[in-house]
Amino acid sequence: MIRTDNTKIDVSDIQGFVLKGYNFPHARFLLLELLHCEDAQSFLLKLLPDITTGERWDKKPLTTLNIAFTQQGLVKLELPLATLLSFPLEFQQGMKARREILYDTGKNDPANWDAVWRDERVHVWLAVYAQGLPALEDTCAGILQIMEHTHGAKLLQAQDACSIYLNNQPTSYEHFGYRDGFGNPDFKGAERECVPGQGKLVKDGGWEALATGEFLLGYADEAGELPVAPIPHLLARNGTFMVYRKMHQNVAAFRNYLEEKGKLYSGGKEKLASKFVGRWRDGTPVELSPEHEDKSIVADDNRNTDFTYGNDLGGLRCPIGAHIRRANPRDAFGFNGQLINRRRIMRRGLPYGQYVPDGQPVNDQDERGIIFMALNASLFRQFEFVQQQWIEYGNDAHQGNDKDLLTGNHAGKSRFVVQGTADAKNPAFICAQLPNFVELRGGDYFFMPSLTALQMIASGTVDPR
Amino acid sequence: MNAITPMKPWKTPLLRLFFFVLGAIKPLQADLKNLSFIHFARWVIVGRNQFPLLSDKQPREELRYDYLIFFSNFNGTWNQYIDAFSAVLSRGLNLIWRWSEKFPGSTPVTPFKDYIGRVQFDTDYYYNCYPKAATNDVKAALRVQDALNDFAKTSQSLSPVEFENAYLEFLARVQPDLGSTGIAPVGT
Amino acid sequence: MANESGQVYGLTILSPIIEDERLDIDHTTQLRWYLSTLPRDNTSPFAKVSSTYLARLVVLDDVVFVGKPACEEHLKSRYLIFETNFDGDLDTYLRSMASEVGEFVDAVWKHCVGYPGAGNSDAFVAYMKKCQLQTTFFFADVNDRTVRDTLRALQTQSALTHFIERNQGKPPVEMQKLFGIFLDRLKSAPAPLPGGRADEKSVTEGRPHD
Numbered sequence: 001m002i003r004t005d006n007t008k009i010d011v012s013d014i015q016g017f018v019l020k021g022y023n024f025p026h027a028r029f030l031l032l033e034l035l036h037c038e039d040a041q042s043f044l045l046k047l048l049p050d051i052t053t054g055e056r057w058d059k060k061p062l063t064t065l066n067i068a069f070t071q072q073g074l075v076k077l078e079l080p081l082a083t084l085l086s087f088p089l090e091f092q093q094g095m096k097a098r099r100e101i102l103y104d105t106g107k108n109d110p111a112n113w114d115a116v117w118r119d120e121r122v123h124v125w126l127a128v129y130a131q132g133l134p135a136l137e138d139t140c141a142g143i144l145q146i147m148e149h150t151h152g153a154k155l156l157q158a159q160d161a162c163s164i165y166l167n168n169q170p171t172s173y174e175h176f177g178y179r180d181g182f183g184n185p186d187f188k189g190a191e192r193e194c195v196p197g198q199g200k201l202v203k204d205g206g207w208e209a210l211a212t213g214e215f216l217l218g219y220a221d222e223a224g225e226l227p228v229a230p231i232p233h234l235l236a237r238n239g240t241f242m243v244y245r246k247m248h249q250n251v252a253a254f255r256n257y258l259e260e261k262g263k264l265y266s267g268g269k270e271k272l273a274s275k276f277v278g279r280w281r282d283g284t285p286v287e288l289s290p291e292h293e294d295k296s297i298v299a300d301d302n303r304n305t306d307f308t309y310g311n312d313l314g315g316l317r318c319p320i321g322a323h324i325r326r327a328n329p330r331d332a333f334g335f336n337g338q339l340i341n342r343r344r345i346m347r348r349g350l351p352y353g354q355y356v357p358d359g360q361p362v363n364d365q366d367e368r369g370i371i372f373m374a375l376n377a378s379l380f381r382q383f384e385f386v387q388q389q390w391i392e393y394g395n396d397a398h399q400g401n402d403k404d405l406l407t408g409n410h411a412g413k414s415r416f417v418v419q420g421t422a423d424a425k426n427p428a429f430i431c432a433q434l435p436n437f438v439e440l441r442g443g444d445y446f447f448m449p450s451l452t453a454l455q456m457i458a459s460g461t462v463d464p465r
Numbered sequence: 466m467n468a469i470t471p472m473k474p475w476k477t478p479l480l481r482l483f484f485f486v487l488g489a490i491k492p493l494q495a496d497l498k499n500l501s502f503i504h505f506a507r508w509v510i511v512g513r514n515q516f517p518l519l520s521d522k523q524p525r526e527e528l529r530y531d532y533l534i535f536f537s538n539f540n541g542t543w544n545q546y547i548d549a550f551s552a553v554l555s556r557g558l559n560l561i562w563r564w565s566e567k568f569p570g571s572t573p574v575t576p577f578k579d580y581i582g583r584v585q586f587d588t589d590y591y592y593n594c595y596p597k598a599a600t601n602d603v604k605a606a607l608r609v610q611d612a613l614n615d616f617a618k619t620s621q622s623l624s625p626v627e628f629e630n631a632y633l634e635f636l637a638r639v640q641p642d643l644g645s646t647g648i649a650p651v652g653t
Numbered sequence: 654m655a656n657e658s659g660q661v662y663g664l665t666i667l668s669p670i671i672e673d674e675r676l677d678i679d680h681t682t683q684l685r686w687y688l689s690t691l692p693r694d695n696t697s698p699f700a701k702v703s704s705t706y707l708a709r710l711v712v713l714d715d716v717v718f719v720g721k722p723a724c725e726e727h728l729k730s731r732y733l734i735f736e737t738n739f740d741g742d743l744d745t746y747l748r749s750m751a752s753e754v755g756e757f758v759d760a761v762w763k764h765c766v767g768y769p770g771a772g773n774s775d776a777f778v779a780y781m782k783k784c785q786l787q788t789t790f791f792f793a794d795v796n797d798r799t800v801r802d803t804l805r806a807l808q809t810q811s812a813l814t815h816f817i818e819r820n821q822g823k824p825p826v827e828m829q830k831l832f833g834i835f836l837d838r839l840k841s842a843p844a845p846l847p848g849g850r851a852d853e854k855s856v857t858e859g860r861p862h863d
Contacts, residue, residue, distance in 0.1 A: 335553045396502075401648075428636040430817055471716060471719060505792065507791045523669050561790075609806065645814070
């Protein structure tokens, strides 16, 4: 049963990036260093009128603009000390300092990151999304002009990202060949129908939107409390936190591994690929259709995320350690899903680098991967928890120390078990010697303020009372 | 984790009563098992006159309160542990700790965490016979051992065809329990 | 009996620590120093008392003041808490502590009031029982195996997973032979040592803000 909710949130105060996935095929992330406080403030004031909010569009704009700050950025903008110290600890430390917790070690260690992230000078993330490249270039040129004019900021890097085009159409596929973007959480007040499977489970087996406070500061979260938020209240309200991770994908390594193991696996390569993730490459959820893809399910938003694992605790349909099952266990841990509701994240990623179709030679030295971005009210309780406990570890899923096959930092150790039956046509199958299919190349934690808060920051009127 | 909380002595018998009333213990035991990250846990009541007095040179304690001491051995981080307690065990925990002074209730979670933080005390020495194994790993390993013992009885005396079938059944039986063991994530 | 769950016994010992003003370094501090130097891996004294699952030693300095309107009060002595979970019965365990690791036991409990020494195991057992607290509620997730069986099972699990993965897809005749060899090897493998290696830690003690 679909429920909608009457919670009203002020969409004109919240940045659009938080409330909707724009579904524009092109993006450019401008990573900026701020130079002097006053100049930076003028720069921000000039950008303010163009920041895209969550208001409904009559007509889709050609481009959008959104902004977020690292702790260092807020320091540079000379926010009062009491305010700076009131931000959650993990945000103050920044993602690089949290590397032990996140398993960003070995190949993912900051020593291997792009210089722009390694050197910790990123203060501002400016995101321009566009329907087409000319519009993107135009808008970015305009921003760079303002930057020069105000001397407010320096461009450290422009990271481009782009949907993968297949048959000349933008798609939501990513470089390993999987269709992405399903299952973003519904929360109260967001202006869309609660799609079955995206919210939280309720007693009668239906789905309900999650508490607003899981994704926006200043509102009650799933535990009935206000999430930890900086002071003053006006600075925090309608803002949120974002994690940005540039994840390089070793497409050649993945294709080779899948090819090799696909020959040994009884169900063949595509079925094995579906077992890794929990969805077939076209997006069909394995839990609903374990033997083959099913376009009718994928195409139906009321079906493509509506499933639970309660009848599949043995993993015979969707393996216990599959990627989507790890990232969102739904009811797999019992207690009617209650242990999951405070661990959801809102994803906004986009691929980067040139797409190479399957069958053509591809080089893992090339720049290619996904810009992973996730939004949550508490980095510590949501993103960091999922990353540390469910992706890089498996105890909650009863998979011991095994990591997520797709994104785990394997360091030559972990394995992935595809559960099977006693039938010789479908036996259990173990995938070992997992290479790191994904490598982290940098990123950080950002605060994405409301429009009100942005005004306060830009005019230097933040007062922690 | 170790925690000690004071109780007014007239409340202590009520706590003992509730522990032994089946209604309280059984669901709590079942939930603890289902949460599956606690190896061992115990609650010990030390009455105000029950502190051991072993010599006349030792001063006798003169206390107003009885004390409830809690010990547990669990997997996961402290925050995860208390979050889970608060989310799914709150009724059972309330029945145990409501008799302790100033207990705020196990929900909402932040005051509960503050209270636990205040009544905790540190361990000086800790020994674990299987440091790389979570309680889930232990349970899984025991199931695997049992399955192997069963299969080993006949495996070598079967014909190859029979062995093939028996091996597949054996695999299907042990497959959920093959996770690797190792060091757990660092506390946060 | 509330101290037991299945085969597992939950023992809680509360021993008053000697207060002696004449000492430069008091007993509590000496005890804490000693505990901080003890190894925690398979060279731990508890590894020799091999039926021990998990054990801890905690110095209780004082009771906690939880804030008004509760009253503030203090203990007159400090106490050593010994909390242990082991398989088997209490007397056997205590006696094996005295006989296997008597030196360690003396080094710890010599700081406690009325301690007779591990040399006389009857007196030692009596002393421990005098200090024993009755457990009100004891939970043991796994309570039907010995420590030795559990360690063996963990060894089996690891070895078996390795075997399965390495031999996937082999023809039945070969599999059966290899499996037989595997079973033999497993049976004659040396018993795994309790306590693991020095750099390992899995079950936490649950400190906040670790």
